[in-house]
Amino acid sequence: MRKITKTVTTTLAAAGLLIGAGAVGSAFVAPANAATSTIPAPTAQIPVVSGKTTQVALDAGFLKALTTLKLTPGVIGGATLSKSGTLTFPITGGFIDYWSPSLHYRPYVQGNLLHEGSGISLTAGGKKVSLEDFVIHPGNDSYISGTVLLNGKTVGTNVDIFRLDGSTLNPVTQDSSGDYVLKGTTVYVSDDAAALLNKTYGTTAVTGSLKVGIATLTVK
Numbered sequence: 001m002r003k004i005t006k007t008v009t010t011t012l013a014a015a016g017l018l019i020g021a022g023a024v025g026s027a028f029v030a031p032a033n034a035a036t037s038t039i040p041a042p043t044a045q046i047p048v049v050s051g052k053t054t055q056v057a058l059d060a061g062f063l064k065a066l067t068t069l070k071l072t073p074g075v076i077g078g079a080t081l082s083k084s085g086t087l088t089f090p091i092t093g094g095f096i097d098y099w100s101p102s103l104h105y106r107p108y109v110q111g112n113l114l115h116e117g118s119g120i121s122l123t124a125g126g127k128k129v130s131l132e133d134f135v136i137h138p139g140n141d142s143y144i145s146g147t148v149l150l151n152g153k154t155v156g157t158n159v160d161i162f163r164l165d166g167s168t169l170n171p172v173t174q175d176s177s178g179d180y181v182l183k184g185t186t187v188y189v190s191d192d193a194a195a196l197l198n199k200t201y202g203t204t205a206v207t208g209s210l211k212v213g214i215a216t217l218t219v220k
Helices: 006-015 060-068 191-201
Strands: 044-046 052-058 072-077 086-090 093-098 109-124 127-137 143-150 153-165 180-189 211-219
Touching: 052 060, 060 211, 072 127, 086 109, 093 180, 109 143
Parallel strands: none
Antiparallel strands: 044 093, 052 086, 052 211, 072 109, 093 109, 109 127, 127 143, 143 153, 153 180, 180 211
């Protein structure tokens, strides 16, 4: 687990709850083929992302897992959870470089996206774990990080919570407002988060293949 400390693991296990989150990561992920070929011009570049949203349409299997583990989800700050099961987090900064998959340049999405002042919570047994200030790190090893709090007290930063599978990402489009839309990235619980969940709740049901949902990024 990236930079998850022994203190964080011990605290969360003692609380009987899993969390995972993090802070701002590297602003640039080196392309896998940078050393052997000329870098093509990006299909789209957003040097300063000034807003819009990241949405995750939650998978039925993930919602069932929360019910099984008796965890009650909630939203923090500017985040929302629709009745249909879609989480929405406002994007507050970052940058994105995008290459069309047809250019055979990898990773074809690079940069980072900040979501300061919002997050989700998991509550059970009088314990409330907050996952805040998410950062999406696209690249060869895509993941989401953030800040972890237990009953309002920070217990960890720059901690992994989800891994991202960009192989399911659709080509970038633009909506009627001219905003860029990247849809289709599959979000999974990380292997380390799954291990911690199983240890905390005495189960073997959670794995790194647990699908959280499908993400849609809309950037201004």
